[in-house]
Amino acid sequence: MSEIEIYPVPKDLAAKAHMDAAGYEAARKAARETPDAYWSNAAKRLDWMTFPTKIKDVSFNKADFRIKWFEDGVLNVSANCIDRHLPARKDEVAIIWEGDEPTDSEHVTYGQLHDRVSRLSNVLKSSGVKKGDRVTIYMPMIPEAAYAMLACARIGAVHSVIFGGFSPDSIAGRIEDCQSTFVITANEGCRGGKRVPLKANVDKALEKVSVEKVLVLRHTDTATPMAEGRDIDWQTAVDAASPDCPPEPMGAEDPLFILYTSGSTGKPKGVLHTTGGYLLWASWTHEHVFDYRAGEVFWCTADVGWVTGHSYAVYGPLANAATTLFFEGIPNYPTVSRFWDVVDKHKVNIFYTAPTAIRALMKDGDDPVKSSSRASLRLLGTVGEPINPEAWRWYHEVVGNGKLPIVDTWWQTETGGILISPLPGATDLKPGSATKPLPGIELEIVDADGQVLEGVTEGNLCITDSWPGQMRTVYGDDARFFETYFSTYKGKYFTGDGCRRDEDGYYWITGRVDDVINVSGHRMGTAEVESALVLHHDVAEAAVVGFPHDIKGQGIYAYVTLNADVMPSEELRRALIAQVRNEIGPIAAPDVIQWAPALPKTRSGKIMRRILRKIAENEIGALGDTSTLADPSVVDDLVKNRAAAK
Numbered sequence: 057m058s059e060i061e062i063y064p065v066p067k068d069l070a071a072k073a074h075m076d077a078a079g080y081e082a083a084r085k086a087a088r089e090t091p092d093a094y095w096s097n098a099a100k101r102l103d104w105m106t107f108p109t110k111i112k113d114v115s116f117n118k119a120d121f122r123i124k125w126f127e128d129g130v131l132n133v134s135a136n137c138i139d140r141h142l143p144a145r146k147d148e149v150a151i152i153w154e155g156d157e158p159t160d161s162e163h164v165t166y167g168q169l170h171d172r173v174s175r176l177s178n179v180l181k182s183s184g185v186k187k188g189d190r191v192t193i194y195m196p197m198i199p200e201a202a203y204a205m206l207a208c209a210r211i212g213a214v215h216s217v218i219f220g221g222f223s224p225d226s227i228a229g230r231i232e233d234c235q236s237t238f239v240i241t242a243n244e245g246c247r248g249g250k251r252v253p254l255k256a257n258v259d260k261a262l263e264k265v266s267v268e269k270v271l272v273l274r275h276t277d278t279a280t281p282m283a284e285g286r287d288i289d290w291q292t293a294v295d296a297a298s299p300d301c302p303p304e305p306m307g308a309e310d311p312l313f314i315l316y317t318s319g320s321t322g323k324p325k326g327v328l329h330t331t332g333g334y335l336l337w338a339s340w341t342h343e344h345v346f347d348y349r350a351g352e353v354f355w356c357t358a359d360v361g362w363v364t365g366h367s368y369a370v371y372g373p374l375a376n377a378a379t380t381l382f383f384e385g386i387p388n389y390p391t392v393s394r395f396w397d398v399v400d401k402h403k404v405n406i407f408y409t410a411p412t413a414i415r416a417l418m419k420d421g422d423d424p425v426k427s428s429s430r431a432s433l434r435l436l437g438t439v440g441e442p443i444n445p446e447a448w449r450w451y452h453e454v455v456g457n458g459k460l461p462i463v464d465t466w467w468q469t470e471t472g473g474i475l476i477s478p479l480p481g482a483t484d485l486k487p488g489s490a491t492k493p494l495p496g497i498e499l500e501i502v503d504a505d506g507q508v509l510e511g512v513t514e515g516n517l518c519i520t521d522s523w524p525g526q527m528r529t530v531y532g533d534d535a536r537f538f539e540t541y542f543s544t545y546k547g548k549y550f551t552g553d554g555c556r557r558d559e560d561g562y563y564w565i566t567g568r569v570d571d572v573i574n575v576s577g578h579r580m581g582t583a584e585v586e587s588a589l590v591l592h593h594d595v596a597e598a599a600v601v602g603f604p605h606d607i608k609g610q611g612i613y614a615y616v617t618l619n620a621d622v623m624p625s626e627e628l629r630r631a632l633i634a635q636v637r638n639e640i641g642p643i644a645a646p647d648v649i650q651w652a653p654a655l656p657k658t659r660s661g662k663i664m665r666r667i668l669r670k671i672a673e674n675e676i677g678a679l680g681d682t683s684t685l686a687d688p689s690v691v692d693d694l695v696k697n698r699a700a701a702k
């Protein structure tokens with residue numbers, strides 16, 4: 057890998073950063089050797105009602121499996137993100153909102169945030185929401201989404217945020233899974249000049265499942281039908297509510313939120329995060345990975361419907377009293393300069409986005425970037441998928457004028473926050489590598505049999521010990537939690553990712569090794585897309601795999617076998633895509649459908665996805681051993697018909 061260039065830590069940065077190279081090594085050693093002392097000390101960054109005396113209590117083994125951090129500590133997340141900042145920062149800006157139209161923006165101070173969250177908390181309480189109840193949030197990327205999350209945290213309710221791109225069926229499934237009783241939504245969202253019918257989607261979902269109340273924000277002036285006795289008007293309710301709502305004392309291990317994410321099998325699972333460990337991890341990583349300094353404007357472009365939005369648009373920055381920027385729109389509306397115009401307009405210091413956005417903007421060349429000054433920017437970050445070195449270099453050279461460090465941050469919904477990333481003052485950068493694990497993160501690369509691989513190697517990425525931000529369970533299904541993450545390699549958390557380690561001990565994530573595909577940084581289970589396809593009455597069978605896509609990273613390739621009496625047609629192709637959009641949401645729509653008279657199966661009937669992946673990738677010469685197939689001629693047919701797929 058000697059052709060990979062190294063970008064050393066700028067000297068001035070090392071001198072003033074939160075952590076330099078020596079500090080990083082010392083922290084790794086301390087977190088490994090004396091975890092209780094290290095994390096007890098780190099926990100002082102939060103405001104506790106009762107400071108914890110029990111720090112870490114963890115076992116990844118089946119017999120005594122448990123993950124507990126700061127167990128006897130008591131705190132409230134909303135008090136940590138708002139109230140404790142009031143004495144010094146009441147009039148400083150907590151949230152900058154930039155609307156879909158460049159003419160729309162708003163500044164919310166910490167004082168205003170306190171008032172709005174407290175009133176909303178009282179609305180929830182007076183509508184019957186109690187500690188431990190599950191509240192579904194389906195909102196655009198507007199400050200009210202953060203108010204909703206923080207109000208739940210304030211009264212001890214557990215939020216489940218659903219991304220606005222998911223369909224009514226997906227909403228219904230998630231409401232049902234966690235038996236949520238209350239929904240918070242807006243009439244519409246605005247993206248790229250178009251309207252997203254959020255409330256209408258909720259209404260459709262509620263034809264399938266029922267909840268007690270729906271709180272509706274009128275975000276646009278489009279009229280919204282309200283269901284008598286069920287729907288509550290946000291503005292009327294908060295205007296009438298008291299601005300005084302003391303934060304509920306919560307145990308560190310009390311649930312904070314559920315976030316649904318796709319796995320390799322079955323329905324999306326409700327990843328559960330708890331109060332103390334999650335907040336500590338979000339706050340600690342936000343400060344160290346982004347080398348955040350007081351007063352800076354931090355912009356994470358992720359929607360709050362994803363974990364990145366939870367940890368780095370809401371909880372991490374607000375816990376650290378930062379100014380966080382919420383952008384409702386999209387990168388190419390009204391022009392492809394929008395990101396950089398917003399950076400200039402709001403003097404953004406730290407900018408954190410996904411490789412897919414960088415690749416899409418890179419296509420339009422340098423001019424739309426160079427028309428902005430970007431003078432306020434100090435640090436860049438990426439998340440969600442591997443970044444190809446070309447995109448990394450463009451981001452560095454064009455967006456960062458060849459000067460700004462880039463933190464390529466690897467993590468997962470399950471991990472709560474960043475686990476592998478450069479620290480700007482400590483780690484030399486290599487384009488395409490997330491570099492090294494943070495303090496407290498003990499990695500292992502293993503082969504398919506679980507043999508630990510040492511030195512320069514490639515294999516499956518595991519984590520051998522717990523960290524405070526780790527998910528605690530799959531909501532309502534402890535057995536599935538253990539089975540999914542801890543049973544493949546005994547005593548270890550298996551990430552589902554492949555990974556290479558180079559001669560400098562740098563980690564290079566190579567992508568998922570399970571049946572999860574990563575489309576524009578969004579996780580999609582192939583099984584989910586397959587289930588949506590086979591619901592169509594003309595479909596006998598479907599198999600879905602990922603394939604390399606210039607902008608999205610991976611695209612969705614579906615092989616569909618129709619019922620014997622059905623002929624393929626363009627109309628049917630469109631109907632199948634519509635079917636997936638309805639069942640899951642637009643983000644799951646297949647990019648390619650190939651009609652497959654039959655699928656390659658082993659003699660025991662198992663679909664051989666390895667072969668389907670190779671055909672989708674157009675690696676026809678590398679199909680490997682097909683002799684175990686029940687009918688090898690199936691493969692010839694698929695190869696022959698590949699060209700006709702679209």
Ligand code: WTA
Pocket residue numbers: 317362363364438439440441442443464465466467468469470490551552553565567568574577578579
């Ligand atoms: C992938 C998003 C390479 C990985 C925070 C992981 C990455 C999955 C990176 C989790 C990165 C995330 N480099 N791959 N910097 N960050 N991934 O749960 O495959 O939506 O397992 O969390 O995204 O996706 P999730």
